[in-house]
Amino acid sequence: MRLVANAPGQRSPSARTLERQRLMFWLGPPLLWFFVFMIVPYGVLVYYALGSVDYLTFTPGVSGENFLKVATQDPYATVIMRSAKIGLLTALCSSVVAYPLAFYMAFHVSSARARATLYILVMLPWWASYLVKAYAWKTILGTKGILNETLLALGLIDVPMTFFLYNQFSMVLTLTYIFTPFAVLSIYAQLERVPQNVLEAARDMGASDGEIFRKIILPISVPGLLAGGVITFSLGFGDFIAAALVGGSDSVMIASIVINLMGVAYDWPLGSAIGLVIIGLAAALLSAANYLEHKTQVRL
Amino acid sequence: MTEAITLEDLTKRYGGATVVDAVNLSIPDGAFVSFLGASGSGKTTTLRLIAGLEQADGGRIRFRGQDITDVPPSHRDMRMMFQDYALLPNLSVAENIAFGLKLKRTRARFSGRVEALVDEYLRMVHLDGYHTRKPHELSGGQRQRVALARALITDPAIVLFDEPLGALDANLRHAMQYELKRLHGEFGKTFVYVTHDQEEAMAMSDLIAVMKDGRILQVSSPEDLYFRPNCRYVAEFVGAGNTLLDGRIQSLNGASVRMDMGDGIALISKSSTHGLARGQHVGIHVRSENLELVADPPSLSDTENTLPVRIDEQVFLGGRTEYHVSLTQSPGTQLTVSVQGGQSGRFADGDLAHVRVDPGDLRILTQ
Numbered sequence: 057m058r059l060v061a062n063a064p065g066q067r068s069p070s071a072r073t074l075e076r077q078r079l080m081f082w083l084g085p086p087l088l089w090f091f092v093f094m095i096v097p098y099g100v101l102v103y104y105a106l107g108s109v110d111y112l113t114f115t116p117g118v119s120g121e122n123f124l125k126v127a128t129q130d131p132y133a134t135v136i137m138r139s140a141k142i143g144l145l146t147a148l149c150s151s152v153v154a155y156p157l158a159f160y161m162a163f164h165v166s167s168a169r170a171r172a173t174l175y176i177l178v179m180l181p182w183w184a185s186y187l188v189k190a191y192a193w194k195t196i197l198g199t200k201g202i203l204n205e206t207l208l209a210l211g212l213i214d215v216p217m218t219f220f221l222y223n224q225f226s227m228v229l230t231l232t233y234i235f236t237p238f239a240v241l242s243i244y245a246q247l248e249r250v251p252q253n254v255l256e257a258a259r260d261m262g263a264s265d266g267e268i269f270r271k272i273i274l275p276i277s278v279p280g281l282l283a284g285g286v287i288t289f290s291l292g293f294g295d296f297i298a299a300a301l302v303g304g305s306d307s308v309m310i311a312s313i314v315i316n317l318m319g320v321a322y323d324w325p326l327g328s329a330i331g332l333v334i335i336g337l338a339a340a341l342l343s344a345a346n347y348l349e350h351k352t353q354v355r356l
Numbered sequence: 357m358t359e360a361i362t363l364e365d366l367t368k369r370y371g372g373a374t375v376v377d378a379v380n381l382s383i384p385d386g387a388f389v390s391f392l393g394a395s396g397s398g399k400t401t402t403l404r405l406i407a408g409l410e411q412a413d414g415g416r417i418r419f420r421g422q423d424i425t426d427v428p429p430s431h432r433d434m435r436m437m438f439q440d441y442a443l444l445p446n447l448s449v450a451e452n453i454a455f456g457l458k459l460k461r462t463r464a465r466f467s468g469r470v471e472a473l474v475d476e477y478l479r480m481v482h483l484d485g486y487h488t489r490k491p492h493e494l495s496g497g498q499r500q501r502v503a504l505a506r507a508l509i510t511d512p513a514i515v516l517f518d519e520p521l522g523a524l525d526a527n528l529r530h531a532m533q534y535e536l537k538r539l540h541g542e543f544g545k546t547f548v549y550v551t552h553d554q555e556e557a558m559a560m561s562d563l564i565a566v567m568k569d570g571r572i573l574q575v576s577s578p579e580d581l582y583f584r585p586n587c588r589y590v591a592e593f594v595g596a597g598n599t600l601l602d603g604r605i606q607s608l609n610g611a612s613v614r615m616d617m618g619d620g621i622a623l624i625s626k627s628s629t630h631g632l633a634r635g636q637h638v639g640i641h642v643r644s645e646n647l648e649l650v651a652d653p654p655s656l657s658d659t660e661n662t663l664p665v666r667i668d669e670q671v672f673l674g675g676r677t678e679y680h681v682s683l684t685q686s687p688g689t690q691l692t693v694s695v696q697g698g699q700s701g702r703f704a705d706g707d708l709a710h711v712r713v714d715p716g717d718l719r720i721l722t723q
Contacts, residue, residue, distance in 0.1 A: 256409055257442035261456035261510070262430040271455075275446040354446040355492035 104328035112322050122329035132313070132330060136337075139293050139310040142227055146292030147239075147285040149232040154239035154284060159273075161240075162247035178240050186234065190301045193230045197221040197302070222304030230302050231292045238291070239284035246280025247273065249356060278352040286345040290338060310334060358420060360385040360514055360546040361406060367414035368401050368570075375401045377570035378415065383548060383563075385420070388540050390549040390557040393567035394593070399550045400518055402567070406548060407436045407516050419513075430461065434514035439522060441503040443491040449502050450474050450487035456510045466510075477505040480539075497528045504536075508543065517549040521556065533559050554594050558582065566590050587723040588639050597644025597678070597694045600721075605636045613720060615640060619686035623661055625718035632720065639721035644694040646717035649679055649703070650710050661715055665691065667707045679703065681711060 105123070107116040126132045157178070165171045181189065196202045197220035204216040220226060250273055258268045296311035303309070310330065317327035361383040368376040376398045383389045391399035404410040406417060408429035417425045424432055435456070443452050453474050457466040466473065478484055481501035491499055500520060507515050517536075521529045537560045540547050551557050557564050558578040565575045566589075574586045585591035592598055603615035606622065613625045613632060623640060632638070650662075665681040668690070679693040693711060695702075703709055 251440075251442065251445075253438050253440060253442040254444055257436070257438055258444065258455070260407060260409065260429045260436045261506075262459050262461045263455070264430075264460060267459055272444055272446065355490065356445045 101328045101331055104324045105332050107325050109323055109325050114324060122325045123333070125326060126329050126333050131308075132310075135308060135310045135313055136330075136333070138307070140337075142224060142231070142295075142307065142309065143289040143291075143293030145224075145228045146231040146235060147289040149228060150236045150239040150288040151243070151281055151285055153232060153236050154243055155277075155281075158240050158243035158247055158280075161244050162250070175244075178237050181234075182237055186297060187301075189234055190230050190298050193226065193233065193302055194221065197226050197229075221302060222307075224303075224307045226302040226304075227298055227307045228292075230298045231288075231295060234298070235288040235291050238287045242284035242287065243277060243280040246277045246283075249354075250276050251356065275352075276354045279349040279354075282345050282349045282352065286342060289341070293338075294334070358385045359383065359418075360387070360420060361548070362418040362421070363402070363406075363415065364418070365415035366402065366405060366412055366417060368398075368405060368410060369413045375570050376405065379570070379572055381565055381572060381575060383546060386544050386546055387562045388537070388547045388549065388560055389563045389565065390551060390561040391565050391567055392551060392554055392557040392594075394552060397567040398570035399552075399567045401570075403436075403516050403518055403548060403550045406514075407434060408432050409436070433512050434516055435507040435510060435512040436516040436518065437503050437507040437520045439518045439520065441491075441499045441520070443499055443502055443506075445491050447490075448487060449478070449483065449489045449491070449494070452491065452502055453477055453506045453509055456506065462510065473509055477509045480508075481505045496523050497532070500524065500532065504539075508539070508545075512545070514546045514548060517547065519551055521551075521553075529556070530559075536560060558594075566593065568593075583643065583717075584719060585641060585721070588641075588721050591639070591641040591719070591721060595643060597692050599642050599644060599647070599691050601640045601689065603638055603640050605632055605634055605638060605720075608632060608634060612715060615720075617686075617689075619683075619689075621663060621683065621685055623713075623718060624715045625720055626715040627718070627720055631722065636722070641719045641721055642713055642717055644678070644692040645676075645696070646713060647691060647693040648712040649681070649693045649695055650712055651703075652710065661718070662710050662712045665709055665711050667703045667705055667709060669705060670703065681709070684708065 103116065104114070106118050106120075107114055108119065108121065109115070126136075161171060161174050165174060194201070198204070199216040199218060199221070201220070203220060204213075207213045208216065254272065255268060258272055263271070294309075294311050296309050296315060299307055299309040299312050314327050314330050317323045317330070359382045361381075363379050363381045363383075366376055366379045367374065379398075379402060391402055393399045401410060405412050408424075408427060412425055415425075416423055419432065419434075429436075444455060447455065454470050456462060457470050457473065474487070478486060481504055483498060483501055483505070486494070486498070486502075491502070494502065503520065521532050524532060533556055536547070536549075540560070549557070549560065558581075561578055563575060564578055564581050566573045566581065568589055574581060574590045576584070581590065581594055585594060588600060591600060601617060601623075603617045603623065606614045606616040608614075608629045611626055611629065613627065613629055615623050615625065615638070617623055617640075625640065649665075664684045666684055666687075667679055667681050669680040671678040671680070675696065677695050679695065681691050681693060683689045683691070691711060
C-alpha cells in the first residue's frame with residue numbers, strides 16, 4: 057500500500073488508480089474464468105431454451121413454450137422424476153454401503169499407514185474407466201453372466217434369471233458400486249472429527265456402544281452423510297452411461313433424453329429447457345443440502 | 357480410614373517400554389491425592405488404569421478391597437474429568453451434564469430427578485441459565501466447569517482428574533484450584549488428581565505421589581514433600597529455590613551428622629543417622645527460604661553452619677528477594693537465598709556476607 061505519504065482524507069488520485077489496478081489484477085482472472093465458463097454457457101442455454109426449432113432451423117425468440125413442454129408433455133417430467141428416484145436410491149445404497157467402511161477406517165484402524173492404504177484402496181477403482189466398470193456388471197448380471205452361471209451350476213435355478221439385468225435394479229447396483237467411494241470419503245472425513253476423548257468420556261459415564269453410536273457418532277456424522285448423499289445423488293441423477301449399458305426400458309434417464317434431443321432430433325431448444333430445469337432442480341437441492349449441512353454440523 | 361483405591365504392583369507396557377512399573381499405592385477414602393510428575397512419568401497412564409480406560413499388564417487394582425482390575429469403566433464407581441474436558445460437542449450444556457443420568461444403565465436410578473439435578477449442579481458450578489449453550493460457545497473455564505458438574509452429578513465414590521486445569525490462564529487456574537478444594541471438602545469424595553504443576557499439587561492435595569519413569573518415588577503430605585524430600589529427584593523437582601550440594605560424611609554423632617563439603621567447609625545436619633556411614637558420599641538439600649543471609653556472624657564462636665559468601669546478584673520478586681551468592685571459600689558453589697519482605701537493598705552486588713542455616717533444615721539425601 058502506498059498510502060504512507062498522504063494526509064488523511066487527501067488520498068491522491070494516483071493512489072486510488074493504483075488500488076483499482078491492484079483490484080483488477082487479482083479479480084480479473086477469476087472474473088474472466090467465471091464469464092467464459094459460466095455466464096456464456098448459461099446465456100447460450102437460455103438463448104436456445106427461449107427460442108424454437110422448425111425443420112432443423114432455429115428461430116430465436118422469447119417463449120416459455122419449451123418449459124411448458126417439459127412440464128406437461130410425456131415423457132419428460134416422468135423421466136426427470138424417475139432419474140431423481142434412481143439418484144435417490146443410489147445415494148441411499150451408497151450411504152448404507154459406505155458407512156460401515158468409513159466407520160471401520162475412522163475408529164478401528166489405528167495405524168496411519170493402514171488407514172492411508174485403505175484410503176487408496178477405496179479410491180483405486182476410480183482410476184479404472186467408468187465404462188469398464190459398468191460393463192463388468194453386465195458380465196456379472198447377464199443371462200450368461202457369472203451370477204446366473206453360478207446359480208445354474210449350483211442347481212439353485214433351472215433357467216437363467218432375467219431380472220438381474222436391464223432394469224432399475226441393475227442401474228442402482230452399478231451406480232452404487234461406482235459412486236460409493238465418494239460417500240465413503242465424505243462420511244469418513246466427518247467421522248474422523250469425532251474426538252477420541254469424547255468417546256472415552258461417554259464410556260466412562262457408562263454409555264454402551266449402541267448409545268455412544270446413537271447419541272454421539274451418528275449425530276456428528278450427519279453432515280458427512282448429507283454431503284455424500286448429494287454427491288452420489290447428483291452423479292446418479294445425471295447418469296447416462298450405466299443407463300445405456302445395464303439399464304432397460306424402465307430406466308431411461310433424463311440425460312439420455314437430452315442427448316437424443318440434442319444429437320438426434322436436433323431439438324436444441326427443448327434440450328436446453330430440460331437442461332435448465334435440471335440445473336434449477338440441482339441448485340435448489342444443493343442449497344437445501346448446504347443449509348442442512350450447516351445446520352447439522354457439530355462444532356468442536 | 358478405609359482405602360478407596362489400592363494399587364498392587366500395577367504395571368502397564370506400551371511396546372517395549374514399561375510406562376507404569378510395579379506401582380504400589382493406597383489412596384485413603386475421602387482423600388485428595390495427586391500424582392505429580394513430568395510428562396512421560398506414567399502419572400496419566402496410572403490414572404487411566406484406575407479409570408479402566410487402559411488395561412493393566414500386571415498387578416491388581418482394588419476398590420475398597422474389591423478387585424476391579426478387569427471391570428469395565430462403566431461399572432466402576434468413578435468418573436473421570438478429562439484434560440480437554442471431552443464435552444460431547446453435539447449436545448448442549450444441560451444434555452452434557454444429564455448424559456450420565458439418562459443411559460440405559462443409570463436411567464432407573466435417576467428417573468424423575470434429572471432436571472432438578474441438572475439445575476442444582478449448574479448452579480453449583482456457577483453456570484445458571486447456560487442450559488442450552490453448546491460447548492463451542494463456552495470459554496475454557498466454563499467448559500471446565502461443565503465437565504466438573506458432569507463428573508460429580510452421578511455421585512461417584514471417586515472422581516479422577518487428568519490435568520484439568522492445564523489449559524486455563526493463571527488467575528482462573530488459581531480460582532479453580534480453590535473451587536476444587538472446596539468441592540472436595542463439601543462432597544467428601546475421593547479425588548485423584550494428575551498434574552505436572554507442583555504448586556497445584558501442593559495447593560490442593562492431602563497426599564502427593566511423585567512419579568518418575570513409571571515409578572512412585574515418594575508419597576507424602578505436601579509439607580513433607582517440600583521440606584523432607586527422600587531423594588535428589590524429588591528435592592529438585594519440587595519447589596523452585598533448591599540448593600543441592602555434594603558432600604561426604606565426616607562423622608556421625610548421635611542425631612547430628614558432620615559433613616565435609618570440600619574446600620575446608622563443613623556443615624552439620626540434625627537428621628536421622630539411620631543408614632548413614634562415615635565416608636559416604638551424600639547430597640545435602642536445603643530450601644532457599646531456610647537459608648539466612650546476615651552481614652556478620654552473630655559471634656565469633658557461633659560459626660556452626662555459617663558460611664562466608666559474596667553477593668553475585670539480587671532479584672526483587674515482590675514479596676521476597678532472591679539473592680544469588682557464591683561461597684568465598686569455593687567460588688564455584690552457588691546458593692540461592694530467599695529473603696521475605698522488602699529487604700531489597702540491604703546488600704549490594706559484590707558485598708561480602710554470611711549464609712546461615714539451621715542444622716535441622718539440612719537434609720541428607722542418599723539417593
